[in-house]
Amino acid sequence: MTQPLTVLQSEETLTVPTPAVAVEDLWFAYREGSWILRGVDLQIPMGGFWAIMGPSGAGKTTLMRILAGLLPFPRGRVLLLGHPVRGELEPALRRSVGYIPQQLGLVRGLTALENVLLGSLARHRGWQTALGFFPRAEIERAMALLEVLDLADRADEKVFRLSGGERQRVAIARTLMQDPQLILADEFVSDLDLPRAAHVLAFVYRLARERGLTVILNLHELQLVQEFAEHVVILKDGRVVFESPALDLTWPLFREIMGDYEREALK
Amino acid sequence: MSAKRVAVRGTWQTLERRRWRELGFSLGLMALLAWLLNGMGFFEAGRLIQGAFNLARFAHEMFPPDVRILPTITGALLETIQMAFAGTILGFLLSFPLGVLGSRTLFPAGVVAVVRFLVAAIRTVPSLLWAVLMVIVVGLGPLAGTLALAFYTVGYLAKLYAELFEAIDPEILEAMRGVGAKRRHLIRFVLWPESANAILSQLLFMLEYNVRASTVLGLVGAGGIGFYMQAYLGTMAYSRLTTVLLAVLLLVIGMDALSAWVRRRYLLHP
Numbered sequence: 001m002t003q004p005l006t007v008l009q010s011e012e013t014l015t016v017p018t019p020a021v022a023v024e025d026l027w028f029a030y031r032e033g034s035w036i037l038r039g040v041d042l043q044i045p046m047g048g049f050w051a052i053m054g055p056s057g058a059g060k061t062t063l064m065r066i067l068a069g070l071l072p073f074p075r076g077r078v079l080l081l082g083h084p085v086r087g088e089l090e091p092a093l094r095r096s097v098g099y100i101p102q103q104l105g106l107v108r109g110l111t112a113l114e115n116v117l118l119g120s121l122a123r124h125r126g127w128q129t130a131l132g133f134f135p136r137a138e139i140e141r142a143m144a145l146l147e148v149l150d151l152a153d154r155a156d157e158k159v160f161r162l163s164g165g166e167r168q169r170v171a172i173a174r175t176l177m178q179d180p181q182l183i184l185a186d187e188f189v190s191d192l193d194l195p196r197a198a199h200v201l202a203f204v205y206r207l208a209r210e211r212g213l214t215v216i217l218n219l220h221e222l223q224l225v226q227e228f229a230e231h232v233v234i235l236k237d238g239r240v241v242f243e244s245p246a247l248d249l250t251w252p253l254f255r256e257i258m259g260d261y262e263r264e265a266l267k
Numbered sequence: 268m269s270a271k272r273v274a275v276r277g278t279w280q281t282l283e284r285r286r287w288r289e290l291g292f293s294l295g296l297m298a299l300l301a302w303l304l305n306g307m308g309f310f311e312a313g314r315l316i317q318g319a320f321n322l323a324r325f326a327h328e329m330f331p332p333d334v335r336i337l338p339t340i341t342g343a344l345l346e347t348i349q350m351a352f353a354g355t356i357l358g359f360l361l362s363f364p365l366g367v368l369g370s371r372t373l374f375p376a377g378v379v380a381v382v383r384f385l386v387a388a389i390r391t392v393p394s395l396l397w398a399v400l401m402v403i404v405v406g407l408g409p410l411a412g413t414l415a416l417a418f419y420t421v422g423y424l425a426k427l428y429a430e431l432f433e434a435i436d437p438e439i440l441e442a443m444r445g446v447g448a449k450r451r452h453l454i455r456f457v458l459w460p461e462s463a464n465a466i467l468s469q470l471l472f473m474l475e476y477n478v479r480a481s482t483v484l485g486l487v488g489a490g491g492i493g494f495y496m497q498a499y500l501g502t503m504a505y506s507r508l509t510t511v512l513l514a515v516l517l518l519v520i521g522m523d524a525l526s527a528w529v530r531r532r533y534l535l536h537p
C-alpha cells in the first residue's frame with residue numbers, strides 16, 4: 001500500500017496519487033464478539049464513482065458510517081483523503097466529507113433552503129448561525145444549488161411537504177453546500193422507484209464529474225450500478241468478496257455471488 | 268403430522284394462551300377495583316342514598332345563580348387568566364432548556380440524571396402546595412399564583428420535552444454531526460423544529476390545565492377567582508358560588524376553544 005499521509009502534507013513530494021479512501025484490515029462490532037466487518041480492505045481513487053453492493057446485514061451501512069467518522073472502530077486503518085481517521089473526523093476533514101444517510105437525515109420542520117444552509121455550518125460555527133442567521137453569500141450559494149437541482153421554486157417549502165425525489169435532491173444540495181471532495185451516500189435512493197432513482201443518480205453523476213468529486217454509494221439495484229458506477233465492490237459477511245469495473249458485473253455473476261446467500265437466508 | 272401443521276397448531280395455542288392471559292388480567296383488575304371501592308364504603312347502600320339526598324338539597328340551594336355578583340368577580344376572573352398565561356409561559360421558558368439538559372440526546376448521563384431528579388422533585392409538589400409555598404415566599408396575591416403555576420408547569424413540561432428530544436430520529440442528528448454541527452446548532456436546527464408541533468401541543472395542554480388549576484389557587488390566597496370560591500363556600504352563599512362556577516366553566520370552554528383553534532391553525536406537521 002502507498003503511504004499517502006506524508007505525501008499530502010508536503011505538496012512538493014507529491015509523487016504517488018493519494019487514494020480518496022484507503023481501508024486496511026477494518027474490523028467492527030456493535031456488540032462484543034459479533035463482528036459486522038471482518039477485515040475489510042478497500043482502496044478508492046480520487047474522482048472515482050464507486051458503488052458498494054451486498055446483501056442486507058453485510059456491513060455496507062456500517063462501513064459508510066465509519067468512513068463518515070460516525071463510528072469509532074477497534075481494529076484496522078482508515079485513511080480519508082490521505083488523513084488517518086479513528087472515530088470522529090477533525091473539522092478540516094469533516095468539511096471535505098459529505099455524508100447522506102439512508103433516510104437522508106433532513107430536518108422535516110425546516111424549509112428546503114434552511115436544510116441546504118445547514119451544510120455550511122462547518123464554516124460558520126459562531127452563535128450567529130445558531131440563532132438562524134446565515135451570511136448572505138451562503139444564502140445565495142444555497143439558492144444557486146437549489147436552482148441547479150431544479151428546486152428553486154420549492155426553496156421555502158418545508159421538507160415534510162416535498163416529494164421523495166425532491167427530498168433526495170435537497171439532501172444532495174445540503175451535501176454539496178459543504179463543498180466536499182468526497183461524498184458518501186448510504187442507499188439514499190432506495191426509497192425511490194427505478195426511473196426516479198436513475199434521475200437522481202444522473203444528477204449526482206453529472207455534478208460529481210463537473211466538480212471532480214469522489215462518490216461512494218451503497219446501492220441495491222444492479223441496473224443503477226451498471227448505468228452509473230465506474231467500479232463496484234461487493235461486501236458479504238463483513239468482507240469484500242468481489243471488486244471489478246461495474247460493467248464486468250453481469251447479472252449471472254451477480255446472482256452467483258449473492259445467490260447462496262439468499263438461499264441461506266431463506267433456510 | 269406434517270411440520271407445517273405442527274407450526275400452525277403451535278401458533279394457535281400461543282394465540283389462545285394470550286387470550287386467556289388477557290382475560291385473567293382484566294378480571295384481576297376488576298377485582299382490585301371492587302376491593303378498593305369496598306374499602307371506601309362504596310357498596311354501603313344507606314350511605315349512598317343519604318348522599319343523594321344531601322346532593323339534592325345542595326343543588327336546590329345553588330339555584331338560581333346570583334348574577335348580581337358578576338361585576339365583583341370579573342376582575343378576579345381576569346386575574347385568573349393572567350396568572351394562567353404568565354405562569355405557563357414562564358414555566359415553558361424554564362422547561363425548554365431543562366428538557367434539553369435532561370435528554371440523553373445531547374448531554375452526558377450525569378447531567379441528565381441531575382436535571383431529571385430536579386424536575387421529578389418539582390413535579391412531586393402539587394400546584395396547590397406550590398401556591399402555599401409561594402405565598403410564604405412572595406406574599407399574598409397573583410404573583411404567588413403565577414410562580415406556583417410556573418413551577419408546576421416546569422415539573423411536567425421539562426419531563427415531556429426531554430422525552431420528545433430523546434425520540435428524535437438519530438439519523439437526523441447523525442447527518443447534522445456529519446455537516447459539522449455543534450450542540451447549539453442541534454438545539455436550534457433539530458430539537459426545536461423537529462419537535463415544534465409536540466412542543467406547542469403540550470404547551471397548549473398545559474395552558475388548559477393551568478387555567479383550571481389557577482381557579483383554585485385563590486383558596487390559599489394566591490390570587491384569582493379562587494378567593495371568591497372560598498368566600499362563598501365558607502359563608503354558604505351557594506347561589507353566588509354557582510355564578511362563580513358557571514363563569515369558570517365558560518372560561519375553561521373558551522380556553523379549550525382557543526387552544527383548538529391554535530392547534531388547527533398552526534399544527535401542520537404530519
